[in-house]
Amino acid sequence: MGAARRGAAVRGYRLAGVPCTPDGTPAPDHKAPLTRRGFKDATTDPAQIRAWWARWPDANVAIATGAPGPDVLDVDRHEDGDGFAAFGRLKRAGLLAGARALVGTRSGGLHAYYAGTGQQCGRLPAHHLDFKAAGGYVIAPPSVVLGRPYVLLGHRPATARLDWQAVRRLLDPPRPAQARPPRGDGDAPAWPRGSPPCPRATAMTACSGLPAAPSSPAATPGRLSRRAPCPKPRHGAPWRARPGRRRGDGRPGQPRRGNRRRRTAR
Secondary structure (H helix, E strand, O other): OHHHHHHHHHHHHHHOOOOEEEEOOOOOOOOOEOOOOHHHHOEOOHHHHHHHHHHOOOOEEEEEOOOOOOEEEEEOEEOOEEOHHHHHHHHHOOOOOOOOEEEEOOOOOEEEEEOOOOOEOEEEHHHOEEEEOEOOEEEEOOOEEOOEEOEEEEEOOOOOOOOHHHHHHHHOOOOOOOOOOOOOOOOOOOOOOOOOOOOOOOHHHHHHOOOOOOOOOOOOOOOOOOOOOOOOOOOOOOOOOOOOOOOOOOOOOOOOHHHOOOOOOO
8 A cells, every 4th residue: 555655646746747766765764865866866757767666666755856846945843942933933924825735744844845946955953944945855745754654734736936045034134244443553542533643753763762753733634744854863872783783784984894895906
């Protein structure tokens, strides 16, 4: 009786244009593809389907999702929770109208069938929802896994499609972008616009040890005034040698080593 029911179901799927493939062992106690490429071998070819079920008469039925097959919303039920709360939110939002079929799964979950599209498969683990579309597959009635059957709960002619991106926006909305802090010098706040310029030491004054030149008092509000040129160090002023140079190289009053004149024999 089980083999006859599966054969009739496969013929029904084939006539509906749903690609099928055998899944499970002759004693159907787990889900495992029986063909070499699994759901990628799914077809509506009657000769191939007859050959498969003649070889494995008790095999379960797997259908490839995504056009030309259906898109399926998989509502899971696990020990740590189920997806029926999220399913209710989607239903109240009007995103689940027009389902083609409802199937009770072996775990007590639900498969909602919709018209097939080219959408990609997706998951919302926090809400216990899976979306089976292009590149996926589902086990279909009257398959039995671990002694528990997949049962057809309702069927009606419908062509509605499920918008998976709308489902994601409702249940898992994107987080708002965080505002960036104003640009400033390191952790210091930015200098107020229109205020007098902040006096800063130039690289030369920082190396020579001389104080920074004060900014011009007649600065135009909103603009930075030009700083006075840094005075050259006088003879006898403290001089800080830069790291990596020998003391005395480039010091005022002493020629650089590379600029010494070569003495010629007279």
